Ligand SMILES: NC(=O)C1=CN([C@@H]2O[C@H](COP(=O)(O)OP(=O)(O)OC[C@H]3O[C@@H](n4cnc5c(N)ncnc54)[C@H](OP(=O)(O)O)[C@@H]3O)[C@@H](O)[C@H]2O)C=CC1
């Protein structure tokens with residue numbers, strides 16, 4: 001199958017960075033933005049100023065306000081917008097094509113993973129998920145980055161990884177889409193918690209405890225959904241969990257810091273906060289855990305905290321007074 005041309009649907013920070021990564025890999029890339037004026041400006045300046053200010057994009061990237069045919073599609077809109085985006089597309093465009101899902105979140109209402117949304121909306125597309133420790137600014141600037149790319153067919157996934165790999169962008173092929181998607185979605189929820197720990201001055205020890213117990217919770221969830229907990233030892237699991245839960249560059253971490261400092265979710269959102277996927281995913285993950293009968297006290301705590309149902313002192317007291325148990 002030809003893997004020469006790439007259409008990236010969604011022109012925010014991540015879509016722009018993935019367009020740059022694909023261009024560095026030698027592909028001919030179209031970045032599809034929904035705003036025609038933004039597409040025109042990008043074609044004129046080779047900068048997507050709204051998404052990655054000042055970052056010059058390679059000349060083999062052009063922008064379009066209309067979807068175009070391509071050998072590879074990459075979807076890079078927020079998790080809650082993926083279904084809307086797919087609704088607006090002619091599904092025939094995606095028939096038989098690799099479609100790389102790069103959003104990290106679970107859908108409100110349906111509890112669906114991104115690949116489940118794709119299967120629902122474009123069943124003839126071939127779904128892959130891409131996730132891992134990768135800030136858009138790093139990828140676009142050509143700083144070394146490694147991610148997981150998971151698909152059902154090992155040989156096709158390796159071919160796709162090869163088509164997207166460049167000198168600074170290294171996708172590792174994998175086969176557990178469930179594990180990769182749950183890891184990418186839940187790490188944002190735990191990053192909110194870790195940011196809150198920093199915002200409330202609860203200490204680095206508490207943050208590391210959250211990371212480790214969050215990892216255990218993720219593993220229970222992945223196992224219950226039929227994925228492999230082993231996936232979590234990789235880039236999409238441990239790699240991204242560590243990055244997002246310890247870095248003030250993370251938007252989820254920043255949002256958590258604001259919450260931990262005493263601000264309310266509605267006020268932070270009203271103040272024009274950047275996208276923090278964990279805010280929408282926390283209640284979905286809590287509902288999913290409940291539906292699977294998985295013990296997920298941290299997801300439940302973040303859900304309650306973000307929704308304003310409990311303050312941080314009450315949440316910490318609740319978590320610390322849970323019955324003692326064996327670690328594994
Ligand atoms: N930024 C990062 O470092 C990384 C992000 N991700 C993930 O990528 C996803 C997107 O994040 P990111 O790009 O950073 O977010 P941004 O907020 O930077 O951009 C989101 C983009 O999606 C567009 N969009 C929203 N709804 C639609 C729609 N219905 N149709 C078409 N376009 C739409 C927006 O368009 P408009 O500007 O017109 O509103 C905007 O360009 C998230 O799930 C995130 O977790 C993953 C790894 C790294």
Ligand SMILES: O=C(CO)COP(=O)(O)O
Pocket residue numbers: 104132133134135188191240243244249250251252253275276277
């Ligand atoms: O997913 C990311 C890095 O891997 C980006 O995290 P934030 O969305 O929290 O900035």
